[in-house]
Amino acid sequence: MSFYSAFLDLQGEPCLVVGGGIVALRKVRTLIEAGAKITVVSPSLHTELADLRDSQALLHVARTYHVKDLAAKRLVFAATNDASVNAQVARDAKQHGIFVNVSDDPTLCTFLVPAVIRRGEIQVAIGSSGQSPALTRALREYIEEYLPQELGELASYLANIRKEILSLDRSTKMKHESLKNLITADLLRLWQSGHGAAFQDTVTRVCMEYGLSVDPLPQHKRSEIENIDRKIGDETL
Ligand SMILES: C[C@@]1(CC(=O)O)c2cc3[nH]c(cc4nc(cc5[nH]c(cc(n2)[C@H]1CCC(=O)O)[C@@](C)(CC(=O)O)[C@@H]5CCC(=O)O)C(CC(=O)O)=C4CCC(=O)O)c(CCC(=O)O)c3CC(=O)O
Ligand SMILES: NC(=O)C1=CN([C@@H]2O[C@H](COP(=O)(O)OP(=O)(O)OC[C@H]3O[C@@H](n4cnc5c(N)ncnc54)[C@H](O)[C@@H]3O)[C@@H](O)[C@H]2O)C=CC1
Incomplete structure (x- = not known):
């Protein structure tokens, strides 16, 4: 079976988790990170799920599963300890055209976590x-x-410089080539060692090779440097 990989935008999307044990909790944690609107249907709740219910991170329906729980849901997770209930949830979800994850049987899943x-x-x-x-x-x-932890920071820096490069009045081919070659230039190591002069020189050099003029200084670094300059200025007054 060949599954299709994708990253879903679940912000505000209603998702159903059937079952309230440790496996349900694992699914709920990642759904919360994705900003989904979560309903958990289960007669009992793991203590951490109860805490999440108390902090209104999820809605708890304290009873066993019923097909009506599927109404208007985007994704469904069958995570009870009863194989026949999980299989029923899978059948119902498929009938309603809703993607379903079944914790105890990959063959019943229409998506895997x-x-x-x-x-x-x-x-x-x-x-x-x-x-x-x-x-x-x-x-x-x-x-x-x-x-490395710094990968996230580098990605948001690159998002900014990418925006700047894409807004330049140059050929799309030039812009795409420069963005590709920027990444191969040992950029992560230079970023990790303080994203100072060597990092900025590399960004400037790669962009110049394509005739693109960009400001290589990360925005937050610029304000740090400006603050230091201001302090030095104040001290010398
Ligand atoms: C099909 C799938 C459906 C789904 O999406 O849930 C599924 C199914 C099953 N898991 C079982 C067991 C375990 N699952 C884990 C852990 C994880 N399982 C996850 C996903 C998936 N598990 C999907 C396929 C993913 C893939 O393609 O590989 C992860 C990645 C994500 C998550 O759950 O959040 C998370 C790791 C997260 C992390 O550490 O980063 C461990 C290890 C542990 O707990 O440490 C064990 C015990 C060891 C073992 O059995 O291998 C059993 C038997 C149950 C039983 O016998 O009781 C079934 C059912 C079966 O296989 O029949
Ligand atoms: N996919 C995965 O990563 C893994 C899956 N599993 C499987 O996941 C399933 C759940 O495991 P655990 O969370 O450890 O079980 P658990 O026993 O801790 O929790 C089961 C939950 O399901 C609820 N439940 C039972 N019948 C229900 C019904 N009719 N409607 C709604 N809720 C109902 C119970 O009240 C309980 O809250 C098991 O089938 C297990 O084999 C286990 C380990 C990993």
């Missing part, structure tokens, strides 16, 4: 098409060690 590594806006998602969740977790732990 990957293991995820986050560095700011950068996400690495790992899956095994349900072959071995334990391997997926181990791979996540392995890759996590190699992904």
